[in-house]
Amino acid sequence: MVNPLLFQPMQLGSVRFKNRILISPMCQYSAVDGMANNWHLVHLGKFAQGGAGSVMVEATAISPEGRITHGDIGLWNDEQIAPLRRITTFLRENGAVPAIQLAHAGRKAATQRPWHGHGPLNERDVARGERPWRIVAPSAIAMDEGYIVPSELTKADLMDMLEDWRKAARRAVEAGFSFLEIHCAHGYLLHEFLSPLSNRRNDTYGGDQVGRMKFPLEVIEAVRSVWPDNYPLSVRISSVDGMDGGIDLDDSVAFAREAKARGADLIDCSSGGLINSATAPRIPRGYSFQVPYADEIRRRVGIGTVAVGLILNPHQAEDILRGHLEQ
Template sequence: MSKLFEPVSLWAPQGPGLHLRNRTVLAPMCQYSVNAKDGVPHAWHLAHLGARAGGGFGLVFTEATAVSPEGRISDQDTGIWNDAQAGAWVGIVDFLHSQGAAAGIQLAHAGGKASTYAWLPEQASSGHRGSITAEHGGWETLGPSETTIFGLDTPRAMSVGEIHASVRDWVDAAKRAEAAGFDIIQIHAAHGYLIHQFLSPLTNKRDDAYGGSYENRTRYAREVVAAVREAWPAHKPLGIRFSGDDWVDGGWRIEDTVRFATEIRDLGVSAFDLSSAGIGAYHGPSGPGFQVPLATAVRTALEGTGSFVTAVGAITEPAQAEQILVTHQADGVSIGRAELIQPNWPVVAAAALGVHRDELPRAAQYWRAAW
């Protein structure tokens, strides 16, 4: 049997947890398609995510979905800060379930990297890059500290009151995610967005209880995790995506990630996805599977805890994904850019790895594609 297509259950504090038909995960990939700029997902999101569910993924994650209006990366991102948005997610979640996939939502706040023009060709060709101007509807961004490291408009340092209010935004979003029927939440703590900005000494220059020491820099993240875990049903797993390493001396390093992962495992997090970087210029490695060692480090530290650790980044080939799992470098693989080209990536991978044609994880309507 292919390890990649071996079912797995994700741990939750109570109940059986979440059963996945295989170990392929659709990584969150921003679509920048909310043309109404109201955060409400629509037909594009149903078509995009639904195709990947029909294409065989075991777990399908939404794009980074903002917990508050000011937390959007761009004004064309999805959100879940109001009931209209939550209601629009219901039909999408139902369709993912109808195709045999589990439905996950990545909750996010972009912090100092918010209010940027959508990363689409037409935006770039028109010269719209970086921070959205006030003329085009840009908004004030917030972060742990003022910083120019992103090359964007300087965010305003959050007050302690605003930090506490932000934690409540995450909780409210988690409750709406439950109402929409999602099976798992992934807290976005990667890629230089708000939680990562608090974690990294490169962007957190505070001198209060939320800055300075490791304990203080991780406080906001711990408060978000603990509050979301309490609000999220105990029979559903909770996940997190880390930038495992800033790849910069003096930044957030893999040793910090391993330490923090073990700490929040005790808070009820059981799914860990390991990406990297996002703060300042990139100084890390590249090439196929370049981030896999980060996943391996966390998996090794969490051995025996029932955690599900996924590797992500330049994983494109079925044999490559299978090798990552059979050598115990990770428990699953997150596929991002490869699925933008091939929405049926799991079906193709299953065939390549010798899965019997009657067991290919495809939509029933595509049965004639078996070979």
């Protein structure tokens, strides 16, 4: 390749990325009490050493109840800042923009680590000291058969949760991150609000699309209010549910348009995950299978997008970039 776009620098606000390679957040389920440790330093640091332009920390819970498993990283208290600052320092020293994804698992919380089965916590987990906790969601609908039925969030709960998002975003700044992503995908809390399959509320936070978008958009506003204006903010979405009656691409275009109006700079385009694991297949998969979602949202909304999903080699990534930029 001559002058590959993949390795050209990119500027978002005041943040310069040395190339267009972003390491997506990958849950390690290896934290203790939400604290990052040496495992996370080495796991993330090797990608910076390998030359990635940005490295994103895994889905980081805004509250203890928002964890997927007992092993999730968190940013719900100040003690969790220092271990993450150690990681951001290393990433920056090795040329990568430190990024973090903030999340709340919703009805997918209180589940097993993958190597213990990835299902709901049970008696064997309790014997290991990992007890289930009260989980919450837009509506009292279990994620799947055999899973815990969540408690429906009240309006007071939602206001408290907005403050959790704000505080976590402030801590992310203190920890040294300069790129933040809000997780609205893969069946976790904010995706649960967006999808009519999981949001059956009859108040202002449910019903039609405007109502279902309300809380995720309030979260974006809350985070943007404390996240520096010159730092990029991304929103990860499931572009389609891949299920009858679920989110389709037109829904995601509408949401992306509203997210942009509230300060989002990028839409990170994934898909599926509303039921079962985040990677449970709901649509046919092949190389670059989610790139058309990113292309459509970028074109129709006029916002930058992140493409993910079976992009496996630099030639493939370069073809995607050149196809986008030539349109």
